[in-house]
Amino acid sequence: MTVEAKLGQVANYVDERTGAAAFLKKSLKKVFPDHWSFLLGEVALYSFVILLLSGTFLTFWFDPSMREVVYEGDYQPLEGVKMSAAYASALHISFEVRGGLLMRQIHHWAALIFMAAIVAHLLRVFFTGAFRKPREGNWIIGIGLLTLGIVEGFLGYSLPDDLLSGTGIRIAEAIIQAIPVVGSYLSYFAFGGVFPGELFIPRIYIVHVLLLPGAFLALITVHLMLVWYQKHTQYPGPGRTEKNVVGYPLMPMYMAKAGGFFFIVFGVTAFLGAVASINPIWLYGPYNPGQISAGSQPDWYMGWLDGLVRMAPPIETYFFGYTISWNILIPGLIIPGILFTGMALYPFIESWITGDKREHHLLDRPRNAPNRTALGAMSLTFMLVTLINGGNDLIATHFDLSINQIMWGTRIGVLVLPPLAFIITKRLCLSLQRADRELVLHGRETGRLLRMPSGEFVEVHEPISPEKAFILTSHEQLPALDLPAVDARGVKRAGALKNKLRARLSKANAEAVPKVSADDLKQIENH
Amino acid sequence: MKRLSRFRRHKAAAPLLLIIALLGIGGTFSVASATTANETNAVERSTLIEEGRQIFLKGCSSCHGLNAEGVSIAPSLIGVGAASVDFQVGTGRMPMADMSTQAMRKAPVYTEEEVAALAAYVASLAPGPEIPGMELLNFERDGSTAEGGELFRNNCAMCHNFAGQGGALTQGKYAPTVMGVLPKHIYEAMVTGPQAMPVFNDKTITPEEKLSIIKWIKSAEAEPNLGGASLGRVGPVTEGLLAWTLGLGLLIGVAVWLATKAK
Numbered sequence: 180m181t182v183e184a185k186l187g188q189v190a191n192y193v194d195e196r197t198g199a200a201a202f203l204k205k206s207l208k209k210v211f212p213d214h215w216s217f218l219l220g221e222v223a224l225y226s227f228v229i230l231l232l233s234g235t236f237l238t239f240w241f242d243p244s245m246r247e248v249v250y251e252g253d254y255q256p257l258e259g260v261k262m263s264a265a266y267a268s269a270l271h272i273s274f275e276v277r278g279g280l281l282m283r284q285i286h287h288w289a290a291l292i293f294m295a296a297i298v299a300h301l302l303r304v305f306f307t308g309a310f311r312k313p314r315e316g317n318w319i320i321g322i323g324l325l326t327l328g329i330v331e332g333f334l335g336y337s338l339p340d341d342l343l344s345g346t347g348i349r350i351a352e353a354i355i356q357a358i359p360v361v362g363s364y365l366s367y368f369a370f371g372g373v374f375p376g377e378l379f380i381p382r383i384y385i386v387h388v389l390l391l392p393g394a395f396l397a398l399i400t401v402h403l404m405l406v407w408y409q410k411h412t413q414y415p416g417p418g419r420t421e422k423n424v425v426g427y428p429l430m431p432m433y434m435a436k437a438g439g440f441f442f443i444v445f446g447v448t449a450f451l452g453a454v455a456s457i458n459p460i461w462l463y464g465p466y467n468p469g470q471i472s473a474g475s476q477p478d479w480y481m482g483w484l485d486g487l488v489r490m491a492p493p494i495e496t497y498f499f500g501y502t503i504s505w506n507i508l509i510p511g512l513i514i515p516g517i518l519f520t521g522m523a524l525y526p527f528i529e530s531w532i533t534g535d536k537r538e539h540h541l542l543d544r545p546r547n548a549p550n551r552t553a554l555g556a557m558s559l560t561f562m563l564v565t566l567i568n569g570g571n572d573l574i575a576t577h578f579d580l581s582i583n584q585i586m587w588g589t590r591i592g593v594l595v596l597p598p599l600a601f602i603i604t605k606r607l608c609l610s611l612q613r614a615d616r617e618l619v620l621h622g623r624e625t626g627r628l629l630r631m632p633s634g635e636f637v638e639v640h641e642p643i644s645p646e647k648a649f650i651l652t653s654h655e656q657l658p659a660l661d662l663p664a665v666d667a668r669g670v671k672r673a674g675a676l677k678n679k680l681r682a683r684l685s686k687a688n689a690e691a692v693p694k695v696s697a698d699d700l701k702q703i704e705n706h
Numbered sequence: 707m708k709r710l711s712r713f714r715r716h717k718a719a720a721p722l723l724l725i726i727a728l729l730g731i732g733g734t735f736s737v738a739s740a741t742t743a744n745e746t747n748a749v750e751r752s753t754l755i756e757e758g759r760q761i762f763l764k765g766c767s768s769c770h771g772l773n774a775e776g777v778s779i780a781p782s783l784i785g786v787g788a789a790s791v792d793f794q795v796g797t798g799r800m801p802m803a804d805m806s807t808q809a810m811r812k813a814p815v816y817t818e819e820e821v822a823a824l825a826a827y828v829a830s831l832a833p834g835p836e837i838p839g840m841e842l843l844n845f846e847r848d849g850s851t852a853e854g855g856e857l858f859r860n861n862c863a864m865c866h867n868f869a870g871q872g873g874a875l876t877q878g879k880y881a882p883t884v885m886g887v888l889p890k891h892i893y894e895a896m897v898t899g900p901q902a903m904p905v906f907n908d909k910t911i912t913p914e915e916k917l918s919i920i921k922w923i924k925s926a927e928a929e930p931n932l933g934g935a936s937l938g939r940v941g942p943v944t945e946g947l948l949a950w951t952l953g954l955g956l957l958i959g960v961a962v963w964l965a966t967k968a969k
Binding site for chain 1: 807851852855856859860863864865866867868869871872873874875876877878880881922925926929931932933934935936937939940941942943945946947948949950952953954956957958960961962964965966
């Protein structure tokens with residue numbers, strides 16, 4: 180029997196029992212569009228797999244206990260120091276388990292890359308408008324994954340129980356306590372008494388290794404199933420419509436690409452784990468609530484939150500014996516709450532503004548949605564300014580600046596720069612639209628100068644390719660919503676204020692440089 | 707005795723007796739306390755002090771005043787002790803390059819002999835912390851690394867960072883790195899509390915504990931970067947920067963490559 184025949188027999192055996200052939204035949208031919216930015220989510224997915232694998236390795240030796248032990252391991256500078264069993268076992272993994280330090284570093288680097296890839300993926304989805312109908316639900320799942328990722332990362336950062344970990348937990352405790360009225364009760368509940376207690380390491384351990392990874396797996400599955408079912412979005416181009424997907428089939432093209440890409444992601448995290456130190460817990464020493472290190476920072480995805488807390492002015496009020504710490508409550512809970520709620524609801528907000536309830540499978544070029552792009556730039560600026568303040572002490576020492584100046588700079592910057600970024604980005608988008616229009620009408624500047632018989636110099640313009648012209652003109656430009664205050668019979672409509680706001684936003688949103696129409700082109704040809 | 711008692715009412719008697727008594731007490735004290743100090747040492751010492759005074763007048767007095775009494779822009783040096791001079795001048799902080807925030811560590815302007823002379827001069831003005839001798843500074847023998855680490859994290863890390871890399875203070879001031887500092891200078895800094903640093907006297911941190919701290923610092927300094935490139939030993943900020951630039955940057959590069967090859 181030949182190999183093919185043998186394989187066929189096996190396949191037949193499986194198919195007769197599961198009926199998988201029909202499903203696979205259809206699925207393996209499924210077409211996906213090709214673009215580098217569609218691989219950002221894949222980076223997140225693969226780093227998640229790496230996190231599961233390396234994390235499982237770490238659980239074989241990690242002892243999630245706050246029992247006090249005296250260190251007797253290989254790392255001499257901590258010889259005889261009292262510490263928690265969790266920290267001692269993390270040191271054991273780093274110094275005595277073969278490959279342990281490499282695995283710890285891979286785990287941590289993969290976590291940082293996981294979060295970075297999620298954010299990059301989110302930005303791609305946002306700026307191209309991929310969240311529009313029918314993908315609003317998947318957008319919300321994505322925001323959920325981002326939020327879970329922040330929490331999961333923070334818990335992992337807290338587990339080794341080194342000085343930096345404990346400092347982070349201490350700040351988390353402060354944020355819990357800042358919740359009005361119930362804060363201190365919640366803190367007692369979470370820590371099983373007064374901070375630090377002896378319970379939080381075992382508690383956050385089980386959340387970190389079981390509860391949240393389970394939630395991740397479930398949400399990622401739904402996230403991907405929805406991508407499968409709703410099909411992937413694609414960039415506009417000739418032959419691409421709202422009804423089709425132009426690309427390559429899953430098998431063999433993407434099987435090979437995605438498989439290879441997984442190993443590249445693994446390779447990059449392993450490379451970083453091998454050459455660059457991350458979270459050297461042995462240098463931090465064991466956690467002790469009486470100690471703190473200069474330059475204690477969270478991992479980057481919490482840096483903006485830390486920056487917000489650092490820039491908050493010290494405001495507290497006292498009500499009937501209760502203290503309300505606005506300086507923690509506003510930056511630690513209220514602003515993140517508004518940001519994440521706004522982010523989750525954005526697809527609905529945008530469709531309310533545009534009045535566009537249709538399905539969209541073709542992506543927007545960011546310049547063709549100036550308002551959205553400007554809003555994204557504004558949010559990014561906000562995040563960057565707060566992130567900079569999160570590292571204000573290191574910026575101060577490394578660039579010879581005053582930490583107070585940086586704090587004041589970011590306090591003012593966080594209010595002034597985001598609106599400025601909005602205005603500048605919107606203008607840039609409109610300018611790019613104008614440039615596109617010029618390109619379609621007059622073609623590409625070649626840089627070749629011609630001298631006319633009359634002595635005049637002109638630059639030769641070359642018409643752009645029809646494909647390019649299609650890309651530059653295929654987008655639709657929706658007019659602003661017409662929402663008159665009175666209806667056709669002259670009766671005042673309900674919700675006048677809401678309508679006024681909506682009309683205003685819609686007008687701002689519809690601002691655009693008119694794209695080239697067929698008439699424009701005809702005119703140009705005649706002239 | 708009779709011949710002597712004749713002079714007991716003499717007007718010079720009281721001052722003379724006082725001088726004899728003072729000389730007696732001083733002599734007894736100096737014999738008892740400094741048995742090694744002999745006449746030539748004292749002479750050498752006074753020339754050293756004189757040398758120091760000359761250096762001081764040329765290099766320091768414009769800010770600290772002709773008699774080290776201090777003026778509005780610089781503090782008095784009376785009573786700061788030899789340890790303070792040895793630290794400030796020996797690490798190049800004094801003379802200051804600029805007076806904006808705080809004295810910066812740099813290559814020393816004066817030679818070791820000149821620093822010793824300056825220290826002797828300032829110490830001669832009023833007693834203060836002395837330069838720790840080599841015998842006292844035997845941290846390898848008398849210190850404990852693990853205990854030093856605990857002490858460092860308890861007393862020093864909040865400004866100098868967990869690995870002694872330094873950190874920011876308010877208004878542009880900073881706690882400098884403690885890496886690459888001579889043991890005697892670390893000791894002197896603890897005893898004298900230069901600039902924004904508090905004084906850690908022998909009651910707060912005993913001399914043995916100070917040696918333990920020095921031993922831990924030296925061990926951290928000599929420790930190879932066990933996990934690969936250290937990224938400055940400053941915590942998650944540089945790690946995040948590397949994750950975004952090299953980590954995600956490399957992966958995006960590969961993604962672009964994967965997507966273009968398909969065409």
